Amino acid sequence: MSSKRVITIGIGGASCSGKTLEKDLPIDPITNYTDWDCPDAINFPLFLSNLKNIHQDGTLPTTFVSNEVNNIFKDIERDELNELVKRLSLRINEVLSASVGRDNKNVEWYFVLVDGFLLYYDPEVINELDVKFFVKADREIMKKRREERISYVTVEGYYEDPPEYFDKIVWPNYIKFHKHLSLKGQSFSLINGEKSELKVIEDMVAFDSNHDKIFGENLEKAVETVIKFIEKKW
Template sequence: MPQPLLVGISGPSSSGKTTLSRLLRDIFPPSKLSILHLDDFYLTDAEIPVKNSVQDWDCIESLNLPALKQALQHIKQHGNSPEWLVSQEDQNSVGDHGVPETEIKRLKDEVAGWLRSSKPEWEERRICIVDGFLLFSQDMKDIREIFDVRLFLRTSYETAKRRREARSGYVTLEGFWQDPPGYVDDIVWPNYVKDHKFLFRNGDVDGELDKKVCESVGIYGMPREAEGDMTRCLHWAAGLLEDVIKKT
């Protein structure tokens, strides 16, 4: 089986990573695209680091990086996820994506069309999307370099805070986690800024992405006009995948 195309989708919490991943899965043939979630590689609940008397689920130390790397290498070699990996993240819900069903069907037909006209190797080649909040940080450079395509989503602090605080909580390896009051301000957003400011001009995550830096690490940054508009975001991501597939 040909080596799969490994696609990383990253960005701040509540930027739409999982929503976009699932929508891409909807518009591709079921046998062609699968999803892996970074959230499936958290350490056990008891191993999550505690900072200022609160567990920090949004830092690199909360992740089982050896297992993640092992899973990605297995996918690269075999084209599917290892048998030992059972997703907990698929039990977590996402909000309404707002993309009309008619648009999803139209995109599904478009994807089927350009897949048929792609190179013969794409008859068997698969796509694996990995979504996660820390895939492109400098501290995860060795993980970042495994991906063939890297898509970076963005959202404002206000939107991230509103969306995250609207969630009921998260299924974990051993139970259920609900953010305590102030968690976005104290943990989530500061961690995001620390790990991703290198991608932005002057380190300002509310400003513009630094095109030279993004190009140097092979990251495609979501256009500003797609922020908060999942239909535009889906068109952007599908278009990028179409370009990559037609070129390979």
Template sequence: MPESTPPAESKPVLLLGISGPSSSGKTTLSRLLRDIFPPNLVFILHLDDFYLTDAEIPVKDGIQDWDCIESLNLGELRKALQYIKEHGRSPPSLVSQEDQNSVGEHGVDSSEIDRARARVKKLVEKSGWTTPICIVDGFLLFSEDMADIRRLFDVRLFLRTSYGTAKRRREARTGYVTLEGFWEDPPEYVDKVVWPNYVKDHKFLFEGLDVERELNEKLCTEVGIEGMPREAEENMSNCLVWAVQKLERVIMNASPEIS
């Protein structure tokens, strides 16, 4: 049976998980969705805000590994998600470090954003939708090692990108604000750490356990994951349209008065 949760309208919040490899557009998509929905209806929780302290990040083969499950404070993440599920808002004590990191240009034309905003506004008004939507953005949300957290989400969107694109985008970044300072990827970090970890944690979702092949539709259905269509890869405009359509379906299904 597919992983599922009670209907969204019976809860104080809709939890939307957006996951995928590093540099696949997770944070960019999350911020765009927040911007096109009515103010105060959508907020973001970043998995990157739940790293351990810099000194606690595990070292593997002489390199700190920020892209493994052992680098995360999963206890604090679970507590934050539970608070959100109960109260419909972020814990007041949570201050985001991730919001200080840039994500680069999204490439979506302003007219497309305006059209999406108008479409969402009309749908929300027609349906009377008032449930807050919490977007959780993170690179490991759908891994088997975090299956208990994966089950918490009402909607699970999985982004994908190729090795070459992930490497190019990741290596173009200047670095990351951390709990205690600033992190810059050392040389060959994508090849030695980022991509191998992604393959290990997500190959179960793909045909033949090969992350460059198609997603395994049967398995994704079983775990309730919606996979990004191929035409949305490296095209944030298409990715945004796809994500909005998925949320529209949720809102319409929760609002039987919409024909």
């Protein structure tokens, strides 16, 4: 009989797309734009319920549907990362084999990647994440990437950002709903926001992502972080 070991890996950072039905989204009172980038745009109770179930048995709800596969992304040069991915895969497999020992070959491992632009806003969601990553980028880099994504596939069709949406909605909300975060007790925020009462997440690892070339370095760091969690827990 096999046993399951589930590791939830949070990847938080800037806003990329809406997560709920457009008709249920709040309207920004200043711009009168539909606001996809605030906490009210996310069904946190449902998200948390699904996350707890996934954390327990490693499977998605049968009702889960993602539109992310229909969105078009700017791809990185994957050929340059092939050897790195192969090497890191071997490293992970060695660690997994060592953690279960010779007498237990029936362990099933599940690595669940949980991606969200407000992933570290709700304390209960944070508690369900075993490994926590935060991806940072400079304001102008984020703006350029957002503007390169022409439209987003949603439950109801397609959505396109209205004029100045990044400057008026995305960036202000990004600052507002992340300025509480700190990293390992340091006295500065993870992003350049106003100081407030800080929420220290001791085991969070932050990555800079201003350049695609740094992806390989970040990937290595992420894998080593997951390995440390495995070795510590099992």
